[in-house]
Amino acid sequence: KPLHVNEIVMDVINRFQHEKNHHVHLIDKARNGIVKADEERLVQVFVNIISNAIKFSPNGGDVAIKLENKGRMLQVAVQDEGIGIAKADISELFQKFKRIDNSARRKIGGTGLGLAICREIISMHNGDIWIESEEGSGTTVYFTLPVENKEASMLDKQSHTGANVLIVEDDSS
Ligand code: ATP
Numbered sequence: 001k002p003l004h005v006n007e008i009v010m011d012v013i014n015r016f017q018h019e020k021n022h023h024v025h026l027i028d029k030a031r032n033g034i035v036k037a038d039e040e041r042l043v044q045v046f047v048n049i050i051s052n053a054i055k056f057s058p059n060g061g062d063v064a065i066k067l068e069n070k071g072r073m074l075q076v077a078v079q080d081e082g083i084g085i086a087k088a089d090i091s092e093l094f095q096k097f098k099r100i101d102n103s104a105r106r107k108i109g110g111t112g113l114g115l116a117i118c119r120e121i122i123s124m125h126n127g128d129i130w131i132e133s134e135e136g137s138g139t140t141v142y143f144t145l146p147v148e149n150k151e152a153s154m155l156d157k158q159s160h161t162g163a164n165v166l167i168v169e170d171d172s173s
């Protein structure tokens, strides 16, 4: 079913409205935010990533979400101002039960499944997910999803309704 990611993000952000020390906001909407995806699973991806952004920003800070069309893909970026991740650890975090154990994190709970689930869902939808981070200053989690081609879905609608395309000839020559 085609989904409007702009709307889904707004709904998910609403769930985090009550956060006192973290402001979760959408800074850029997508021009074409229509994707073919399982709504419940896509919501789960957003919730996992935003929860991490909040959880690993124990001193508060903004969580900025940006949606951007990049060719045939929609790219989502969720940026936080939290404790960050050391370069060497980033690639392992998508494995099940993988967590980082250091003094900044000792008090922060979790099972280490969130990102593994996100990766599974995104790859099911033919997208990618990756992380860029600077230890001590913040993390950005990116993922992509293929966008629905507008022309293709319009043609599809036409053939279902049986509408015809009229070709008007220009006889002014
Ligand atoms: P769960 O999601 O199952 O409750 P979790 O949050 O610990 O547990 P993941 O979401 O898979 O597990 O994340 C794995 C690890 O990656 C985290 O334990 C944390 O160390 C690190 N991490 C994830 N997101 C961030 C972030 N935004 N900032 C800093 N570290 C992060």
Ligand code: MG
Residues within 6 Å of the ligand: 048, 051, 052, 110, 113, 114, 115
């Ligand atoms: Mg998590």
